[in-house]
Amino acid sequence: MKNIRNRTQIYVDYNSTGPLDDAHLDAVLAALRQFDGNPSSQHATGRRAKVAVEDARNHVANLIGCRSQEMIFTSGATESNNLVIQGVVGKSWDLQGPSSLSSQAPPHVVVGATEHPSVWELAQVLAERGRIRLSVAPVDQNGVIQRAELRALVDHDTVLVAVMLVNNETGAIQPVAELADLAKAKNPLLHFHTDAVQAMGKIDISWLAKSKVDSAAFSAHKIGAFKGVGGLYLRAGTKIQGLMLGGGQERARRPGTENVPGVISFGLMARNLGAVQERSQQQALLAALGRIPGAKIHGDPVQGVANTVNFHIEGVPGDDLLVNLDLAGIAASSGSACSSGVGRPSHVLKAMGYSDWIALNSVRISFGARGGAGDVDRIAEVLEKTVKRTLSPGVG
Numbered sequence: 001m002k003n004i005r006n007r008t009q010i011y012v013d014y015n016s017t018g019p020l021d022d023a024h025l026d027a028v029l030a031a032l033r034q035f036d037g038n039p040s041s042q043h044a045t046g047r048r049a050k051v052a053v054e055d056a057r058n059h060v061a062n063l064i065g066c067r068s069q070e071m072i073f074t075s076g077a078t079e080s081n082n083l084v085i086q087g088v089v090g091k092s093w094d095l096q097g098p099s100s101l102s103s104q105a106p107p108h109v110v111v112g113a114t115e116h117p118s119v120w121e122l123a124q125v126l127a128e129r130g131r132i133r134l135s136v137a138p139v140d141q142n143g144v145i146q147r148a149e150l151r152a153l154v155d156h157d158t159v160l161v162a163v164m165l166v167n168n169e170t171g172a173i174q175p176v177a178e179l180a181d182l183a184k185a186k187n188p189l190l191h192f193h194t195d196a197v198q199a200m201g202k203i204d205i206s207w208l209a210k211s212k213v214d215s216a217a218f219s220a221h222k223i224g225a226f227k228g229v230g231g232l233y234l235r236a237g238t239k240i241q242g243l244m245l246g247g248g249q250e251r252a253r254r255p256g257t258e259n260v261p262g263v264i265s266f267g268l269m270a271r272n273l274g275a276v277q278e279r280s281q282q283q284a285l286l287a288a289l290g291r292i293p294g295a296k297i298h299g300d301p302v303q304g305v306a307n308t309v310n311f312h313i314e315g316v317p318g319d320d321l322l323v324n325l326d327l328a329g330i331a332a333s334s335g336s337a338c339s340s341g342v343g344r345p346s347h348v349l350k351a352m353g354y355s356d357w358i359a360l361n362s363v364r365i366s367f368g369a370r371g372g373a374g375d376v377d378r379i380a381e382v383l384e385k386t387v388k389r390t391l392s393p394g395v396g
């Protein structure tokens with residue numbers, strides 16, 4: 001197999017995934033040699049694996065200040081978002097009784113306009129199937145939900161509000177704690193969920209469990225741990241319908257033998273995770289883009305997380321920029337990595353008021369631990385050359 005890592009000299013796609021570090025791989029392998037049992041087994045090997053899983057759970061729970069039993073391990077944030085959204089909706093149908101499917105109005109759900117597809121598309125499908133009545137909370141030109149707009153959407157039938165903490169495409173931060181306060185002041189019975197995937201390791205999230213937020217989704221690979229493992233914070237006492245049946249693992253919320261390697265990896269990365277608020281690379285890229293004719297920044301990166309810049313260059317297709325970056329050994333991304341390749345305009349940029357063309361041709365640079373001095377200069381150089389080649393073919 002070709003070594004993809006060797007080909008990529010500059011990796012600036014951390015919002016898509018954090019690449020695995022050799023020291024981390026060694027640490028997980030060493031742990032697995034000791035803890036390779038099934039955590040549900042009663043014998044010593046199983047009990048050791050159980051200890052490793054619970055140790056990891058403590059580390060992840062510590063990041064948001066919740067009790068360890070409130071953190072459920074899943075296969076990733078897509079599952080965490082599905083589990084809680086389908087679980088809350090399913091539970092409210094249950095509570096309405098057996099005749100509800102034909103006679104009752106579907107439960108009301110509010111989601112932010114810039115949610116990740118694992119919330120956004122799920123909500124659209126549930127609405128199309130008549131399972132929910134859906135309202136979308138609009139955002140301003142910086143991608144931030146307006147408090148009054150969200151408050152106005154919540155009513156007595158609202159069972160769920162889902163607003164992400166940090167946007168994966170733009171890095172915009174939502175005032176989630178305040179939004180949860182506002183929503184619950186209007187309807188104390190609703191469930192407030194946040195997709196906090198892009199917040200972990202980027203901003204302080206230690207307040208989460210103390211806030212009015214009832215659940216939060218996390219993904220291990222976004223913080224440099226293994227893919228295929230995630231977390232769901234679910235406030236103690238919250239009743240939701242399970243997505244899967246057939247086992248008692250994870251307090252029966254998420255049956256199936258735990259992904260022990262993934263969970264150990266998640267715990268090890270969570271153990272020493274701080275919040276990266278160092279903006280020097282973001283600032284340098286913003287300055288470099290300011291010198292490229294036609295480059296336009298989306299939203300207000302300085303108000304968002306420190307690692308993300310989303311932009312387009314007038315008249316230059318996003319794919320040309322990304323292909324040339326890739327040929328130069330630079331891994332960047334267009335819009336949402338999860339839906340890249342689909343070729344649809346980003347619903348996030350459209351919600352912020354951008355045209356279809358811009359929403360289809362945006363580039364996202366997301367910095368991380370592996371960045372080095374000179375990366376931004378190299379990125380800017382490739383962008384400039386691509387602009388020259390596209391806008392003045394034959395020159396240079």
Ligand SMILES: Cc1ncc(COP(=O)(O)O)c(C=O)c1O
Nearest residue numbers: 076077078116168195197219338
């Ligand atoms: C904001 C956000 N939510 C959810 C997900 C899905 O996470 P996972 O890959 O663990 O399913 C992602 C991944 O890109 C994300 O950025």
